[in-house]
Amino acid sequence: MTETLPSEITLSARGSCPFDPPPEVTEQAKARPITPIRFPDGHIGQLITNYTLARAVLADPRFSARQELRHIPIPNRLADGEMGPADPGMFIRMDPPQHTRYRRLLTGQFTVRHMNLLVPRIERITAEHLDAMAEQGPPADLVKAFALPIPSLVICELLGVPYSDREVFQQHTSTMLRLDSTSQEVYGAIGKVNEYLDGLVEAKKASPAEDLLSGLITGGELNQEELVTIGFLLLVAGHETTANMLGLGSFALLSNPAQLAALRADPTLVDGAVEELLRYLSIIQIGIQRTALEDVDLDGHHFKKGDGVLISVPAANRDPERFEHPEQLNITRPNTGHLAFGHGVHQCLGQQLARIEMRVGYRALFERFPDLRLAIPADEVPMRSDMAIYGVHRLPVMWEEVRQ
Amino acid sequence: MKVTVDRERCCSSGMCALTAPKLFDQDDEDGRVVLLIAEPPEELHAAARKAESFCPCQVITVSDD
Numbered sequence: 001m002t003e004t005l006p007s008e009i010t011l012s013a014r015g016s017c018p019f020d021p022p023p024e025v026t027e028q029a030k031a032r033p034i035t036p037i038r039f040p041d042g043h044i045g046q047l048i049t050n051y052t053l054a055r056a057v058l059a060d061p062r063f064s065a066r067q068e069l070r071h072i073p074i075p076n077r078l079a080d081g082e083m084g085p086a087d088p089g090m091f092i093r094m095d096p097p098q099h100t101r102y103r104r105l106l107t108g109q110f111t112v113r114h115m116n117l118l119v120p121r122i123e124r125i126t127a128e129h130l131d132a133m134a135e136q137g138p139p140a141d142l143v144k145a146f147a148l149p150i151p152s153l154v155i156c157e158l159l160g161v162p163y164s165d166r167e168v169f170q171q172h173t174s175t176m177l178r179l180d181s182t183s184q185e186v187y188g189a190i191g192k193v194n195e196y197l198d199g200l201v202e203a204k205k206a207s208p209a210e211d212l213l214s215g216l217i218t219g220g221e222l223n224q225e226e227l228v229t230i231g232f233l234l235l236v237a238g239h240e241t242t243a244n245m246l247g248l249g250s251f252a253l254l255s256n257p258a259q260l261a262a263l264r265a266d267p268t269l270v271d272g273a274v275e276e277l278l279r280y281l282s283i284i285q286i287g288i289q290r291t292a293l294e295d296v297d298l299d300g301h302h303f304k305k306g307d308g309v310l311i312s313v314p315a316a317n318r319d320p321e322r323f324e325h326p327e328q329l330n331i332t333r334p335n336t337g338h339l340a341f342g343h344g345v346h347q348c349l350g351q352q353l354a355r356i357e358m359r360v361g362y363r364a365l366f367e368r369f370p371d372l373r374l375a376i377p378a379d380e381v382p383m384r385s386d387m388a389i390y391g392v393h394r395l396p397v398m399w400e401e402v403r404q
Numbered sequence: 405m406k407v408t409v410d411r412e413r414c415c416s417s418g419m420c421a422l423t424a425p426k427l428f429d430q431d432d433e434d435g436r437v438v439l440l441i442a443e444p445p446e447e448l449h450a451a452a453r454k455a456e457s458f459c460p461c462q463v464i465t466v467s468d469d
Contacts, residue, residue, distance in 0.1 A: 059462060100415075107416030107435035112425070337458050345415045347460040352418045 011073075011312070012179060012285050012390075018383050019252050019281060020327065021314035025049065029315040034301055037310060039071040045308030047287075049315035051322040051339070056298055057309060058343035063290035065346055067093035071308040073286055074388070076182050089222065089229030096345060102230065105221055106349060109158075109212055115352040118154070122357060125153050126364045134368070134402045139375040142395040146365060147247035148239070151357050155238030158353075159231060160211025161200065168196045173236050177388045179286075190232070197231045198224070234350070241283065242354045244384065244391030246361050249277040251381060251392055253362070254374055256329050260366065263331060267363050273331035274358045279338035280329045282314040285390040288342055313339050369399045405449050407456075409437045410463040419458040424451035428464075437463065 015023040025047075028035045033050030048054045057063050067086040070093075086093035091102035108114075126146075133145040152170065156163040172189035175181050181189075201213065201224060208214035213231055216222055222230065253260040253273075263269050288311045292303040303309065317338050318326040324333075341348035348354070366372065374381070375396035382393040407427065416435030420428035427448055429438040444452050456464045 059460070103415065104434040104436075108431070108433050109435075110418070111416070111430040111432070111435045112418040112421040113430065113432075341417075343460045345461055347415065347417045347419075352422065355422075 011287065011310075012385050014383060014385050018378075018381065019248075019255070019329070021282070021312070021318060022285075025312055025315050026318070029312070029319070033299075039073060039308055040075040040077075041071050043071040043308050045071060045310060046303065048309060048311045049319070051316045051319035053299055053301065054311045054313075054316040054339055055343050057290060057311060058288065058339070058346075060296070060298065060344075061096070062293050062296050063303075063309060064095050064293050065093055065099070065290060066095055069291035069293075069306075070289055071291075073289060073308075073310055074179055076180055077186065087225065087229055089226035090233065091230075092233065092346060099345065102226075103345075103349065105216065105219065106212075106230070106234075109215070110349055110352055112352050115356050118158075118353070119356060119360065121157070122150070122154055122360045123364070126150055126360050130364060130368045138398045138400075139396050142250055142365075142397050143243070143247045143392060144394075146361070147250070147395070148243040150246065150361060151242035151354075152239040154353070154357060155235060158212055158238070159234055160204065160209055160213045161197075161231075161235060165196065169193050169235055170239075173240055176236070177240065179386050179388060193232055193235070194228050197228045197235070201227045201231065237348075238350055238353070240389055241350075242357045244283050244389050245277065245281065245354065245358055247395050248281050248283060248391040249274075249358065249362060250365060250397075251374075251378075251395055252277060252281060252329060253366070254372065254397075255378055259329055259331050263362070264366055264370065267367065269331055270359050270363045271355075272333070272335060273362065274355055275335045275338065276329060276331045276333050277358070278340035279317045279323070279333075281390070282317045282338075282340055283390040284313045284340070284342075284388075286310075286388055287312045287314075288346075311339075313342075368403055369397075369401070370403060371401050372397055372399045374398070405444055405452060406467050406469055407439060407442055407444060407452055408465045408467075409439045410465075411436050413461055414463045415461040417460050419460065420455040420464060423458050424448065424455040427452055428455060 013022050029049035033053050035047045036044055037047040039045055067083055091099045129146055133140050152166055153163050172193045175189035176186050204214050205217055208218050263273050290309045292305055292307040294305050296303040320326050341351040375398040384391045414436040420437055421430045427441050427444055429440055431438055452466050456466045
Protein backbone atom coordinates (compact mmCIF):
# COMPACT_ATOMS: atom_id res chain seq x y z
CA MET A 1 0.00 0.00 0.00
CA THR A 2 2.71 2.46 0.96
CA GLU A 3 4.35 1.86 -2.43
CA THR A 4 1.59 3.84 -4.09
CA LEU A 5 1.62 6.75 -1.67
CA PRO A 6 2.45 10.07 -3.27
CA SER A 7 5.81 11.42 -2.29
CA GLU A 8 6.84 15.02 -1.99
CA ILE A 9 8.90 14.88 -5.20
CA THR A 10 5.75 15.05 -7.26
CA LEU A 11 4.50 18.08 -5.34
CA SER A 12 6.38 20.37 -7.70
CA ALA A 13 5.99 18.45 -10.99
CA ARG A 14 3.74 20.65 -13.10
CA GLY A 15 1.43 19.62 -15.93
CA SER A 16 0.53 21.37 -19.17
CA CYS A 17 -0.78 24.63 -17.65
CA PRO A 18 2.10 26.31 -15.82
CA PHE A 19 -0.31 28.09 -13.44
CA ASP A 20 -2.12 24.96 -12.24
CA PRO A 21 -1.02 22.91 -9.24
CA PRO A 22 0.87 19.71 -10.08
CA PRO A 23 -1.59 17.20 -11.62
CA GLU A 24 -0.85 14.60 -8.97
CA VAL A 25 -1.86 17.03 -6.22
CA THR A 26 -5.04 17.99 -8.06
CA GLU A 27 -5.88 14.31 -8.46
CA GLN A 28 -5.48 13.66 -4.74
CA ALA A 29 -7.51 16.77 -3.96
CA LYS A 30 -10.36 15.55 -6.17
CA ALA A 31 -10.42 12.14 -4.54
CA ARG A 32 -10.23 13.10 -0.85
CA PRO A 33 -9.53 16.04 1.48
CA ILE A 34 -6.54 14.35 3.07
CA THR A 35 -4.11 11.73 1.76
CA PRO A 36 -1.35 9.71 3.43
CA ILE A 37 2.00 10.90 2.14
CA ARG A 38 5.47 9.45 2.43
CA PHE A 39 8.19 11.86 3.57
CA PRO A 40 11.75 11.27 2.33
CA ASP A 41 12.79 9.91 5.75
CA GLY A 42 10.13 7.20 5.44
CA HIS A 43 7.66 8.84 7.82
CA ILE A 44 4.05 8.41 6.72
CA GLY A 45 2.26 11.69 7.33
CA GLN A 46 -0.75 13.44 5.84
CA LEU A 47 -1.22 15.74 2.86
CA ILE A 48 -4.10 18.18 3.20
CA THR A 49 -5.65 19.51 0.02
CA ASN A 50 -9.04 20.69 1.34
CA TYR A 51 -9.45 24.42 2.12
CA THR A 52 -11.53 24.10 5.30
CA LEU A 53 -9.32 21.41 6.80
CA ALA A 54 -6.15 23.31 5.85
CA ARG A 55 -7.45 26.43 7.58
CA ALA A 56 -8.52 24.46 10.66
CA VAL A 57 -5.09 22.82 11.04
CA LEU A 58 -3.21 26.09 10.57
CA ALA A 59 -5.34 27.78 13.25
CA ASP A 60 -5.03 24.90 15.73
CA PRO A 61 -2.28 25.14 18.40
CA ARG A 62 -2.23 21.34 18.62
CA PHE A 63 -0.31 21.42 15.33
CA SER A 64 3.24 22.64 15.89
CA ALA A 65 5.71 24.52 13.70
CA ARG A 66 8.69 23.50 15.87
CA GLN A 67 11.75 22.65 13.84
CA GLU A 68 12.81 19.60 15.87
CA LEU A 69 9.48 17.89 15.11
CA ARG A 70 9.66 18.34 11.33
CA HIS A 71 10.12 15.70 8.70
CA ILE A 72 11.96 17.42 5.87
CA PRO A 73 9.69 17.31 2.83
CA ILE A 74 12.53 17.74 0.30
CA PRO A 75 14.54 14.57 -0.51
CA ASN A 76 17.98 16.20 -0.86
CA ARG A 77 17.65 17.98 2.45
CA LEU A 78 17.72 14.90 4.66
CA ALA A 79 20.00 16.00 7.43
CA ASP A 80 22.50 13.51 8.80
CA GLY A 81 20.56 13.15 11.99
CA GLU A 82 17.62 14.58 13.83
CA MET A 83 17.17 18.31 13.57
CA GLY A 84 17.56 20.30 16.73
CA PRO A 85 15.35 23.12 17.93
CA ALA A 86 15.29 26.31 15.84
CA ASP A 87 18.18 28.71 16.32
CA PRO A 88 17.38 31.71 18.54
CA GLY A 89 15.42 34.18 16.40
CA MET A 90 14.21 31.62 13.81
CA PHE A 91 10.66 32.21 14.99
CA ILE A 92 8.89 30.68 11.98
CA ARG A 93 10.01 27.30 13.36
CA MET A 94 8.76 27.94 16.91
CA ASP A 95 5.40 27.85 18.69
CA PRO A 96 3.98 30.42 21.09
CA PRO A 97 5.13 31.80 23.49
CA GLN A 98 8.69 31.83 22.05
CA HIS A 99 7.29 32.66 18.60
CA THR A 100 5.09 35.43 20.00
CA ARG A 101 7.96 37.20 21.71
CA TYR A 102 9.97 37.55 18.50
CA ARG A 103 7.03 38.28 16.23
CA ARG A 104 5.74 41.12 18.41
CA LEU A 105 9.09 42.87 18.14
CA LEU A 106 8.47 43.10 14.38
CA THR A 107 4.74 43.42 13.81
CA GLY A 108 4.66 47.14 14.61
CA GLN A 109 6.87 47.72 11.57
CA PHE A 110 4.56 45.88 9.14
CA THR A 111 1.14 47.34 9.94
CA VAL A 112 -1.26 48.39 7.20
CA ARG A 113 -0.70 52.04 8.08
CA HIS A 114 3.07 51.74 8.11
CA MET A 115 3.07 49.99 4.74
CA ASN A 116 0.72 52.57 3.21
CA LEU A 117 3.31 55.22 4.07
CA LEU A 118 5.74 53.41 1.79
CA VAL A 119 3.51 53.71 -1.29
CA PRO A 120 5.12 56.89 -2.71
CA ARG A 121 8.62 55.46 -2.29
CA ILE A 122 7.63 52.12 -3.89
CA GLU A 123 5.96 54.01 -6.75
CA ARG A 124 9.17 55.92 -7.33
CA ILE A 125 11.35 52.80 -7.25
CA THR A 126 8.95 51.10 -9.66
CA ALA A 127 8.90 54.07 -12.03
CA GLU A 128 12.70 54.20 -12.07
CA HIS A 129 12.94 50.54 -13.01
CA LEU A 130 10.29 50.87 -15.71
CA ASP A 131 12.11 53.97 -17.03
CA ALA A 132 15.30 51.97 -17.31
CA MET A 133 13.47 49.13 -19.04
CA ALA A 134 11.90 51.55 -21.56
CA GLU A 135 15.23 53.25 -22.12
CA GLN A 136 16.97 49.97 -22.88
CA GLY A 137 14.21 48.97 -25.30
CA PRO A 138 12.64 45.62 -26.13
CA PRO A 139 13.07 42.75 -25.57
CA ALA A 140 13.62 42.66 -21.81
CA ASP A 141 13.65 39.98 -19.14
CA LEU A 142 10.88 41.12 -16.83
CA VAL A 143 12.40 39.21 -13.90
CA LYS A 144 15.69 41.07 -14.14
CA ALA A 145 14.24 44.47 -15.06
CA PHE A 146 11.21 44.56 -12.78
CA ALA A 147 10.14 41.58 -10.67
CA LEU A 148 13.34 40.90 -8.71
CA PRO A 149 14.93 44.34 -8.24
CA ILE A 150 11.85 46.20 -6.95
CA PRO A 151 11.10 44.04 -3.88
CA SER A 152 14.84 43.55 -3.27
CA LEU A 153 15.44 47.28 -3.17
CA VAL A 154 12.38 47.88 -0.98
CA ILE A 155 13.33 45.28 1.65
CA CYS A 156 16.94 46.51 1.62
CA GLU A 157 15.81 50.07 2.33
CA LEU A 158 13.40 48.92 5.01
CA LEU A 159 15.97 46.77 6.81
CA GLY A 160 18.94 49.04 6.19
CA VAL A 161 20.88 46.58 4.02
CA PRO A 162 22.97 48.29 1.32
CA TYR A 163 21.37 47.37 -2.03
CA SER A 164 24.83 47.32 -3.59
CA ASP A 165 25.44 44.11 -1.59
CA ARG A 166 22.49 42.35 -3.21
CA GLU A 167 24.64 39.84 -5.10
CA VAL A 168 25.54 38.27 -1.74
CA PHE A 169 22.00 37.46 -0.74
CA GLN A 170 20.34 37.00 -4.14
CA GLN A 171 22.78 34.32 -5.24
CA HIS A 172 22.74 32.43 -1.93
CA THR A 173 18.95 32.68 -1.62
CA SER A 174 18.74 30.97 -4.98
CA THR A 175 20.88 28.08 -3.68
CA MET A 176 18.72 27.77 -0.57
CA LEU A 177 15.52 27.55 -2.58
CA ARG A 178 16.71 25.08 -5.23
CA LEU A 179 15.00 21.78 -4.51
CA ASP A 180 18.03 19.84 -5.73
CA SER A 181 20.49 21.62 -3.44
CA THR A 182 22.00 19.29 -0.85
CA SER A 183 21.81 20.06 2.88
CA GLN A 184 25.47 20.96 2.73
CA GLU A 185 24.89 23.49 -0.06
CA VAL A 186 21.88 24.97 1.75
CA TYR A 187 23.72 25.32 5.06
CA GLY A 188 26.72 26.75 3.22
CA ALA A 189 24.52 29.40 1.59
CA ILE A 190 22.77 30.23 4.87
CA GLY A 191 26.20 30.54 6.50
CA LYS A 192 27.40 33.02 3.87
CA VAL A 193 24.37 35.29 4.23
CA ASN A 194 24.61 35.08 8.03
CA GLU A 195 28.29 35.95 7.89
CA TYR A 196 27.44 39.01 5.81
CA LEU A 197 24.62 40.04 8.15
CA ASP A 198 26.82 39.49 11.20
CA GLY A 199 29.20 42.13 9.88
CA LEU A 200 26.35 44.44 8.96
CA VAL A 201 24.77 44.20 12.43
CA GLU A 202 28.15 44.92 14.04
CA ALA A 203 28.54 48.00 11.85
CA LYS A 204 25.03 49.19 12.70
CA LYS A 205 25.69 48.76 16.41
CA ALA A 206 28.54 51.24 16.01
CA SER A 207 26.41 53.72 14.04
CA PRO A 208 22.68 53.02 14.05
CA ALA A 209 20.56 54.59 11.29
CA GLU A 210 16.84 55.07 10.63
CA ASP A 211 16.03 51.52 9.60
CA LEU A 212 14.41 48.36 10.95
CA LEU A 213 17.62 46.53 11.88
CA SER A 214 18.96 49.59 13.72
CA GLY A 215 15.63 49.86 15.53
CA LEU A 216 15.89 46.23 16.67
CA ILE A 217 19.47 46.82 17.81
CA THR A 218 18.70 49.94 19.84
CA GLY A 219 15.56 48.24 21.21
CA GLY A 220 18.00 46.09 23.17
CA GLU A 221 15.77 42.99 23.28
CA LEU A 222 17.80 40.81 20.94
CA ASN A 223 21.35 39.47 21.05
CA GLN A 224 23.71 39.37 18.07
CA GLU A 225 22.68 35.86 16.96
CA GLU A 226 18.98 36.71 17.12
CA LEU A 227 19.50 39.95 15.19
CA VAL A 228 21.36 38.12 12.42
CA THR A 229 18.77 35.36 12.19
CA ILE A 230 15.83 37.76 12.08
CA GLY A 231 17.63 39.92 9.53
CA PHE A 232 18.16 36.79 7.46
CA LEU A 233 14.49 35.79 7.63
CA LEU A 234 13.22 39.23 6.64
CA LEU A 235 15.77 39.68 3.86
CA VAL A 236 15.15 36.30 2.22
CA ALA A 237 11.38 36.22 2.70
CA GLY A 238 11.13 39.88 1.76
CA HIS A 239 12.50 39.69 -1.73
CA GLU A 240 12.03 36.18 -3.16
CA THR A 241 8.34 35.78 -2.52
CA THR A 242 7.10 39.09 -3.93
CA ALA A 243 9.60 38.87 -6.79
CA ASN A 244 8.08 35.58 -7.86
CA MET A 245 4.55 36.88 -7.53
CA LEU A 246 5.43 39.88 -9.70
CA GLY A 247 7.04 37.68 -12.37
CA LEU A 248 4.54 34.84 -12.38
CA GLY A 249 1.58 37.20 -11.94
CA SER A 250 2.65 39.23 -14.97
CA PHE A 251 2.95 35.98 -16.97
CA ALA A 252 -0.52 34.91 -15.81
CA LEU A 253 -2.07 38.24 -16.80
CA LEU A 254 -0.32 38.23 -20.19
CA SER A 255 -1.68 34.71 -20.71
CA ASN A 256 -5.25 35.76 -19.82
CA PRO A 257 -5.90 38.68 -22.21
CA ALA A 258 -9.51 39.26 -21.13
CA GLN A 259 -8.46 39.59 -17.49
CA LEU A 260 -5.60 41.91 -18.39
CA ALA A 261 -7.91 44.02 -20.58
CA ALA A 262 -10.35 44.36 -17.67
CA LEU A 263 -7.54 45.51 -15.39
CA ARG A 264 -6.26 47.99 -17.96
CA ALA A 265 -9.76 49.38 -18.49
CA ASP A 266 -10.25 49.86 -14.76
CA PRO A 267 -7.00 50.03 -12.77
CA THR A 268 -8.99 50.23 -9.51
CA LEU A 269 -9.52 46.48 -9.96
CA VAL A 270 -5.88 45.96 -9.01
CA ASP A 271 -6.57 45.23 -5.30
CA GLY A 272 -8.87 42.36 -6.22
CA ALA A 273 -6.48 41.25 -8.97
CA VAL A 274 -3.68 40.93 -6.41
CA GLU A 275 -5.79 38.74 -4.10
CA GLU A 276 -6.91 36.60 -7.02
CA LEU A 277 -3.38 36.16 -8.34
CA LEU A 278 -2.22 35.18 -4.85
CA ARG A 279 -4.95 32.53 -4.73
CA TYR A 280 -4.60 31.34 -8.31
CA LEU A 281 -0.80 31.08 -8.30
CA SER A 282 -0.09 29.97 -4.69
CA ILE A 283 3.68 30.05 -5.13
CA ILE A 284 4.51 28.27 -1.84
CA GLN A 285 4.33 25.14 -3.92
CA ILE A 286 5.56 22.46 -1.53
CA GLY A 287 3.19 23.65 1.13
CA ILE A 288 3.27 24.49 4.83
CA GLN A 289 4.36 21.91 7.36
CA ARG A 290 3.06 21.16 10.83
CA THR A 291 3.35 18.28 13.32
CA ALA A 292 0.53 16.97 15.53
CA LEU A 293 1.50 17.44 19.18
CA GLU A 294 -1.19 15.00 20.35
CA ASP A 295 -3.90 12.79 18.89
CA VAL A 296 -6.37 15.14 17.21
CA ASP A 297 -9.80 14.62 15.68
CA LEU A 298 -10.72 17.43 13.34
CA ASP A 299 -13.70 17.57 10.97
CA GLY A 300 -13.96 13.77 11.15
CA HIS A 301 -10.26 13.21 10.41
CA HIS A 302 -7.88 11.58 12.83
CA PHE A 303 -4.30 12.72 13.32
CA LYS A 304 -1.91 10.69 15.45
CA LYS A 305 0.53 12.37 17.81
CA GLY A 306 3.71 13.00 15.79
CA ASP A 307 2.00 12.95 12.39
CA GLY A 308 3.78 15.20 9.90
CA VAL A 309 1.14 17.26 8.13
CA LEU A 310 1.81 18.96 4.82
CA ILE A 311 -0.76 21.56 3.81
CA SER A 312 -0.85 22.02 0.05
CA VAL A 313 -1.52 25.74 -0.39
CA PRO A 314 -1.96 25.39 -4.18
CA ALA A 315 -4.58 22.65 -3.74
CA ALA A 316 -6.44 24.37 -0.87
CA ASN A 317 -6.64 27.60 -2.86
CA ARG A 318 -8.21 25.67 -5.76
CA ASP A 319 -10.76 23.83 -3.60
CA PRO A 320 -14.05 23.87 -5.61
CA GLU A 321 -16.05 23.74 -2.36
CA ARG A 322 -14.63 27.15 -1.50
CA PHE A 323 -14.00 28.79 -4.87
CA GLU A 324 -16.35 28.63 -7.83
CA HIS A 325 -14.50 27.53 -10.98
CA PRO A 326 -11.23 27.60 -9.04
CA GLU A 327 -9.20 26.83 -12.17
CA GLN A 328 -10.19 30.19 -13.68
CA LEU A 329 -8.27 33.40 -13.08
CA ASN A 330 -11.01 35.93 -12.35
CA ILE A 331 -9.79 39.27 -11.03
CA THR A 332 -13.32 40.34 -10.09
CA ARG A 333 -13.91 37.25 -7.97
CA PRO A 334 -15.23 38.26 -4.53
CA ASN A 335 -12.41 37.84 -2.03
CA THR A 336 -13.47 35.14 0.41
CA GLY A 337 -10.05 34.60 1.95
CA HIS A 338 -7.21 32.58 0.42
CA LEU A 339 -4.36 30.79 2.15
CA ALA A 340 -1.49 32.18 0.05
CA PHE A 341 -0.07 33.95 3.13
CA GLY A 342 -0.87 30.99 5.37
CA HIS A 343 -3.26 31.18 8.32
CA GLY A 344 -2.99 31.16 12.11
CA VAL A 345 -0.29 32.75 14.25
CA HIS A 346 2.37 32.28 11.58
CA GLN A 347 0.46 34.08 8.82
CA CYS A 348 2.94 36.06 6.71
CA LEU A 349 4.43 38.97 8.63
CA GLY A 350 5.15 40.91 5.44
CA GLN A 351 1.83 40.38 3.70
CA GLN A 352 0.77 44.05 3.80
CA LEU A 353 4.09 45.03 2.23
CA ALA A 354 3.71 42.34 -0.44
CA ARG A 355 0.20 43.56 -1.27
CA ILE A 356 1.39 47.12 -1.77
CA GLU A 357 4.37 46.09 -3.89
CA MET A 358 2.09 44.05 -6.14
CA ARG A 359 -0.64 46.70 -6.41
CA VAL A 360 1.89 49.34 -7.35
CA GLY A 361 3.94 47.00 -9.53
CA TYR A 362 1.25 45.43 -11.76
CA ARG A 363 -0.56 48.72 -12.19
CA ALA A 364 2.53 50.67 -13.21
CA LEU A 365 3.84 47.94 -15.50
CA PHE A 366 0.69 47.60 -17.58
CA GLU A 367 0.01 51.35 -17.66
CA ARG A 368 3.53 52.09 -18.81
CA PHE A 369 3.65 49.36 -21.47
CA PRO A 370 0.10 49.17 -22.86
CA ASP A 371 0.95 46.54 -25.50
CA LEU A 372 3.34 44.46 -23.41
CA ARG A 373 3.50 40.84 -24.61
CA LEU A 374 5.63 37.72 -24.34
CA ALA A 375 8.72 37.66 -26.55
CA ILE A 376 8.81 33.85 -26.63
CA PRO A 377 6.06 31.21 -26.84
CA ALA A 378 4.34 30.72 -23.47
CA ASP A 379 5.38 27.08 -23.29
CA GLU A 380 9.03 28.08 -23.53
CA VAL A 381 9.00 30.30 -20.45
CA PRO A 382 11.36 28.60 -17.96
CA MET A 383 9.29 27.78 -14.88
CA ARG A 384 10.59 27.41 -11.32
CA SER A 385 9.36 23.84 -10.80
CA ASP A 386 12.81 23.20 -9.35
CA MET A 387 12.49 25.81 -6.61
CA ALA A 388 10.75 25.84 -3.22
CA ILE A 389 9.01 29.04 -4.32
CA TYR A 390 7.32 28.79 -7.71
CA GLY A 391 7.55 31.41 -10.42
CA VAL A 392 9.41 32.10 -13.65
CA HIS A 393 13.19 32.00 -13.98
CA ARG A 394 12.98 34.49 -16.84
CA LEU A 395 10.12 36.27 -18.61
CA PRO A 396 11.19 37.73 -21.96
CA VAL A 397 8.76 40.48 -23.04
CA MET A 398 8.28 42.81 -26.05
CA TRP A 399 6.46 46.10 -26.59
CA GLU A 400 6.11 48.95 -29.12
CA GLU A 401 4.40 51.67 -27.12
CA VAL A 402 5.66 53.35 -23.95
CA ARG A 403 3.47 55.75 -22.00
CA GLN A 404 4.89 58.39 -19.72
CA MET B 405 -24.35 43.98 16.40
CA LYS B 406 -21.57 43.79 18.96
CA VAL B 407 -17.87 43.36 18.11
CA THR B 408 -15.26 42.18 20.60
CA VAL B 409 -11.53 41.52 20.17
CA ASP B 410 -9.01 39.48 22.13
CA ARG B 411 -5.81 41.52 22.00
CA GLU B 412 -3.88 38.89 23.97
CA ARG B 413 -4.12 36.34 21.18
CA CYS B 414 -3.86 38.87 18.31
CA CYS B 415 -1.06 38.04 15.85
CA SER B 416 -1.04 41.47 14.16
CA SER B 417 -1.69 40.24 10.63
CA GLY B 418 -3.47 43.51 9.82
CA MET B 419 -6.27 41.70 8.00
CA CYS B 420 -8.93 43.55 10.03
CA ALA B 421 -7.42 47.00 9.39
CA LEU B 422 -7.15 46.10 5.70
CA THR B 423 -10.68 44.71 5.40
CA ALA B 424 -12.63 47.04 7.69
CA PRO B 425 -10.53 50.15 8.34
CA LYS B 426 -13.51 52.02 9.81
CA LEU B 427 -13.85 49.40 12.52
CA PHE B 428 -10.29 48.32 13.24
CA ASP B 429 -6.88 49.89 13.52
CA GLN B 430 -3.49 48.56 14.61
CA ASP B 431 -1.36 49.54 17.57
CA ASP B 432 1.78 51.39 16.44
CA GLU B 433 3.84 49.54 19.02
CA ASP B 434 3.26 45.93 17.99
CA GLY B 435 0.51 46.03 15.37
CA ARG B 436 -2.13 44.48 17.58
CA VAL B 437 -5.80 45.14 16.88
CA VAL B 438 -7.46 48.31 18.14
CA LEU B 439 -11.25 48.19 18.04
CA LEU B 440 -12.64 51.54 16.87
CA ILE B 441 -16.38 50.88 17.01
CA ALA B 442 -17.78 48.18 19.30
CA GLU B 443 -21.35 48.55 18.07
CA PRO B 444 -21.10 49.27 14.36
CA PRO B 445 -23.94 50.79 12.37
CA GLU B 446 -25.75 48.61 9.87
CA GLU B 447 -23.69 49.69 6.86
CA LEU B 448 -20.55 48.27 8.50
CA HIS B 449 -22.05 44.90 9.47
CA ALA B 450 -20.83 43.11 6.35
CA ALA B 451 -17.31 44.47 6.79
CA ALA B 452 -17.31 43.37 10.45
CA ARG B 453 -18.29 39.83 9.48
CA LYS B 454 -15.67 39.74 6.78
CA ALA B 455 -12.97 40.87 9.21
CA GLU B 456 -14.14 38.18 11.65
CA SER B 457 -13.82 35.48 8.99
CA PHE B 458 -10.45 36.72 7.66
CA CYS B 459 -8.74 37.00 11.05
CA PRO B 460 -6.03 34.31 11.05
CA CYS B 461 -6.05 34.03 14.83
CA GLN B 462 -9.83 34.20 15.35
CA VAL B 463 -9.60 37.03 17.85
CA ILE B 464 -12.58 38.97 16.45
CA THR B 465 -16.06 37.96 17.57
CA VAL B 466 -19.18 39.44 16.05
CA SER B 467 -22.53 38.80 17.72
CA ASP B 468 -26.03 39.93 16.90
CA ASP B 469 -28.24 41.33 19.59
